[in-house]
Amino acid sequence: MSNFIRSKWFLLVSICLFLLVLTGLSKSIPIIPEAVGRYVSIPFAPVEKLVTMGANKIEDATTFFRDIQTVRKENEDLKAQIDSVEKENRELKEFRQENKDLRKALNIKDQFASMEPIGANIIAKDAGNWFDTFIVDRGINDGISNDFPVITSEGLVGRVTQPNSVSSKVEALIDRNTIISARISQKGDLVRVKGDIQYRDMGLCIMDRIPPEADIVAGDIVETSGIGGIYPRGILIGKVKEIRKSNDEINKYAIIEPAVDFRRLDEVIILKKQ
């Protein structure tokens, strides 16, 4: 017995057991990874930020000359668009005022009103290929806390899963662990949007729990439902790309194309709840 304790197999078994217990504990008691991550991330975050900023600059410089031609053409197209957009803008301003007045009249609580937007840069990505998490350069020191929604001007990105001192871990909408309660705009059907390993590489996610009577077609807009308490209602998730039948031939699911392009994401906005 004493020989076994001194052997390398004892070391192997005991460390493996310890790590298995640690995995279980950190899963059931989220305070453990939070407390450890808060301090371990401090020496990494500034260097990661520096490296990513440098790499982004180099990437911008290399694409600069290629971009010039496309920019010139785009400029002409955009000038043509401005006129029609200005007209639309005037109309929308009127609608906004009208919307405000109507909301006031109906006493609808604006979930965004109590949230303060905080800009953040993505400084690092997940180390492996299986998850879609990334690190942003805002943390507890900036008032960030668990489950704060993360968005861009285009739509929903995900949520903060672990705030550290000067950085935070964000789980993207296309990560395989993500589940979001959503609704189809205009039609109002409640659905569930979740990440999927198969579609994640293409920057897509899937939508299931579609009510049988729901009439959903490709192109329908999907937004957060506000149920669950993490995401306020009405953040754009994306649009339906394709509808498919699941294996049992009764239920159907849809492939969602998120409004945010996860492959070109540098900056995000964290919605700070007050």
Place this chain on the structure above:
Amino acid sequence: MRNKLVYFSILLYGIIIIQTTLLDYIRVYNVKPNLVLIFIICIALIRGGLEGAFFGLTAGLLQDILTGNNIGPYALMGFLVGFSLGDFNKRFYKDNFFACAIITFIVSLIYESVFFIPSFSFYNLELILAIFKSDILVETVYNVVMSVPIYILTLKINNTIDIKEKTVNKY
């Protein structure tokens, strides 16, 4: 000993930073290589199982804490990889980087498959094979290609540490 620890810590810090930042710019078929795993393999092959296991455990723990969802899975896998390759380092010449490439191939296949197994219940066989091909196989090949220069680099660092330690021991 102290020298070695300093070298390993600097190396580990650098690898983790590169793995989480720069590697995203050189993705092939949307997959990036696993630099941390390659270094664990190289160190286990060059310095032996104990140091390989220790390096694997520390590297895995850092990966878990910094980007993982739980603390433990990467640490366990890193430790096991380092530990299990311990006996190999006595069996072939250290200059033989071909052996490193073959071992990287086998270990990457197993390592990545282990992280994929929990998702098996959600998919049918056809999909599992498709994901295996598009993710695991691509990463494995990428790792093998990267393993040769990294092995040579690790060997150079190792020789520097050895020479320094010998000169220190002389006096």
